[in-house]
Amino acid sequence: MEIVWSKFAKSTYFEILENLKARWTFKEVKEYHDLTNAVLSKIRLKYVEFPTINSEFNIKKAIIHKNVSLYFKMKNHNQKKIFSCIL
Numbered sequence: 001m002e003i004v005w006s007k008f009a010k011s012t013y014f015e016i017l018e019n020l021k022a023r024w025t026f027k028e029v030k031e032y033h034d035l036t037n038a039v040l041s042k043i044r045l046k047y048v049e050f051p052t053i054n055s056e057f058n059i060k061k062a063i064i065h066k067n068v069s070l071y072f073k074m075k076n077h078n079q080k081k082i083f084s085c086i087l
Contacts, residue, residue, distance in 0.1 A: 003040065016068065035064050043072065 005013070013036070020029045039062045042048045050060040053071070062070045 003044070032065065032068075036070070039064050039070055 050062045053061045058073050
C-alpha cells in the first residue's frame with residue numbers, strides 16, 4: 001500500500017521530531033520514530049482496525065503516544081490503495 005503524507009502531516013511530524021530533539025535525548029526521538037513506524041506498519045498490514053472519528057470523510061485515528069495521534073484515511077486510486085496521513 002502506498003503511503004501519501006499531506007504537506008501538513010509532513011511538517012507536523014518533523015516539527016514534533018525537532019521539538020523532541022530540543023527537549024529530550026536521542027533515545028526518546030528514536031522511540032517516537034519507532035512508535036510511528038509501528039503504527040504505520042499495523043495500518044499497512046491491517047493488523048488493527050482503528051476507530052473512525054469522522055464517517056463523512058472516513059477519517060480514522062491511531063494513537064502513537066498519549067500526546068500524539070495520527071489521523072488518516074484510505075482510498076482507492078488507480079487500482080491502488082492510498083493511505084493519506086493527516087497527523
